[in-house]
Amino acid sequence: xxxRSCTQLAKNGDFFRNTLETFMxxxxxxxxxxxxxxxxxxxxxxxxxxELFEDGLQTVRMTHxxxxxxxxLVVGIKPHSDGSGITIVHQANEVQGLQIRKDxxxxxxxxxxxxxxxxxxxxxxxxxxxxxxxxxxxxxxNSEKERISIAMFxxxxxxxxxxxxTSLRDPQKPPSSGNTGMDKFVNKYLAHYSVLME
Numbered sequence: 001x002x003x004r005s006c007t008q009l010a011k012n013g014d015f016f017r018n019t020l021e022t023f024m025x026x027x028x029x030x031x032x033x034x035x036x037x038x039x040x041x042x043x044x045x046x047x048x049x050x051e052l053f054e055d056g057l058q059t060v061r062m063t064h065x066x067x068x069x070x071x072x073l074v075v076g077i078k079p080h081s082d083g084s085g086i087t088i089v090h091q092a093n094e095v096q097g098l099q100i101r102k103d104x105x106x107x108x109x110x111x112x113x114x115x116x117x118x119x120x121x122x123x124x125x126x127x128x129x130x131x132x133x134x135x136x137x138x139x140x141x142n143s144e145k146e147r148i149s150i151a152m153f154x155x156x157x158x159x160x161x162x163x164x165x166t167s168l169r170d171p172q173k174p175p176s177s178g179n180t181g182m183d184k185f186v187n188k189y190l191a192h193y194s195v196l197m198e
Contacts, residue, residue, distance in 0.1 A: 024034070024060060027088050027152045031086055031088060034036065035050070035085065035154075038124075044165055048166065052160055052162070055188075056085075058154055058155075059153045062148070063151070063152075064146060067141065067145055067148050069143055075139070075141075076141045082122065082135075082137060083122050083186065084119075085156065088122060088126060089117040089118075091147075091148075092148040092150055094111050096108055097140050098117060099137060100135055101137070106138070108198050109137075112128060119133075121155075122134045123155060124155065126177050127162065128164060129168045129173065135195070158182055162180060
């Protein structure tokens with residue numbers, strides 16, 4: 001079955017919707033578990049993290065990168081960091097392309113059929129007062145194979161104020177940023193991201 005065929009989607013819409021809803025529900029559970037473990041490592045009250053992300057925004061982006069005979073001339077997605085708390089990525093067809101920047105060098109992210117990639121986003125960097133850093137990454141294309149990825153972005157619920165968690169505020173280390181409303185943060189990020197992708 002050609003998954004990009006509109007006729008297939010029309011014929012199998014319930015199947016795709018149910019599968020996606022199940023997938024999103026399971027990833028929500030995984031995200032909450034990961035956030036809880038991070039809170040524990042940071043010695044932060046679990047409730048402080050849970051309150052922010054419970055019933056939070058959850059978005060999905062499914063991306064198809066067609067093969068390109070000259071991959072060095074194009075970029076699948078330009079370098080950026082995610083505006084989420086965390087992003088869970090499924091590299092659906094196991095074609096290399098996701099890279100992270102470390103010490104000014106682009107490194108490929110290893111492919112593992114049985115694993116997800118978890119990116120820490122800008123919101124988590126703000127909440128942890130810079131203890132956890134947002135990951136700059138990009139996507140390259142393959143000269144011979146298409147690449148398909150599914151990314152799930154997890155953010156605090158709308159109307160929430162985000163800033164360094166109370167238990168991580170320290171007079172010795174002033175907050176890396178002030179508090180801001182979630183809605184304002186998302187609008188600012190989307191404006192920046194749309195310019196970045198031009």
